[in-house]
Amino acid sequence: MSKMQSVLGHSEACCNIPPIISKGYKEKGTFETINGLKYYVTGSPDAKKAIIFVYDIFGYFPQTLQGADILASSPEGYQVLIPDFFEGEPANIAWYPPETDDQKAKLGGWFPSHGPPTGVAKIPKVLEDVQETYGKKTFGAVGFCWGGKVVSVTSGEDTPWKAVASTSPSMMDPEDAAKITIPTMCLPSMGEKPEMVDPWKKALKVDNFVERFDDQLHGWMSARADLEDERVKEEYKRGYRLFLEWFAKHL
Template sequence: MASNPPAACCATGFKHEGNPSGEIKTIGNVETYFSYPKDNKTPEKAIIILTDIIGIYTNSQLIADDFAAQGYLAVIPDLFQGDPIKLNDFENGKADLPAWLQNHQTTHVDPVVESTVKHLREELGVKKIGGVGYCFGGKYVCRFLKEGKLDVGYTAHPSFVTHEELGAIKGPLSIAAAEIDQIFTTPLRHESEETLKKTGQPWQINLFSNVAHGFAVRADLSVKQNKFAKEQAFLQAVCWFGQYL
């Protein structure tokens, strides 16, 4: 494995403050959050955000809005089709992560990502697409970083990625990693570096100290180090897409 399967740390974190400015639409029968750049409803470049197991909620929506502010159409498909893990349920012991994961395998998630890419390219006329994956979503950035799918990829603290998926990427990939991470561990990070070298694609891994898995989307922003790392990880993605997308 290039990263381990999701664990309890995948469903812990803090809800961020803010009012999302986008809107929910449907692609087929999948609810999708759309956030548009200012004064441009038909951008030629888009970002698909593939979420952690919490799905579409304030934190992910605010990140989409931030990408839209950079000039991209940003969309978040509901990878779990109405069945995300809720932070409160997990904290209250009501969520069964292993059982939940059985209902959200690649056979369930791949078609959602596929239809989102198709809609952007064929219905909206988007020319280039970047993929952003947080935790669970990082696997699908790697799976879809192929010609005609995602052109450029970025993932923060990815989970459940196999070496085969990582080694098969056909586009540039940037990774934001946490020092404290039982999923994307130090040994797995170093193994991933060796795998990425063999792809022949541009790649980057930035390591952020004193932060844990999930920091780029669910960190406690009242902690100065967390806030800095989250903001820098976002800027890492912006710079990566600026260079390659």
């Protein structure tokens, strides 16, 4: 397990990270179908705390599954679940970044029927189905890019989450931030400019931690993470360590 110094004041034991696999990662969890929806499920099914992992637009990638397994490895004891919000229809990573007319057309055609509101609408049933299957849970959530918007929007009044975290968040809106009622962590990349992030952070009225990763691409903790690059690998690991510290403190 890799050891890193705590920045949030929590003990090292909570947050040590398994070795990061750069290529050929074999997931530790399983794919399950719960009431007709596919999930990636990792960690103890008997855990009283669960983290709903809201992926990016590219769905299930090895870097994403490894991230879920890292969260599930914590001695704090989390079950981590990645619902297939896109129901087998993720965006093609070859469309991003959308630079050519063809890429723009394909991503633009996909997005209207797969926008964040579709994810937000699925959350209540996801939580109901998870608890019917595995028992009562206290929930946190992590959001990646597209998922960051879903998590932000569902963190207001009557939120089902006790604490949340996001990275490379898409469509940052200070109006969303002002409504958040629970502890919130955000790890923006170089793709989220200060003029997007700063008003969002300023609008927060809750315990929060925001740290920019200015040398990392949008999506460096999920599908777009090039873990064969040592710097990306190091920051991927550090990002997940921060997530674990946050949930050890707040979940």
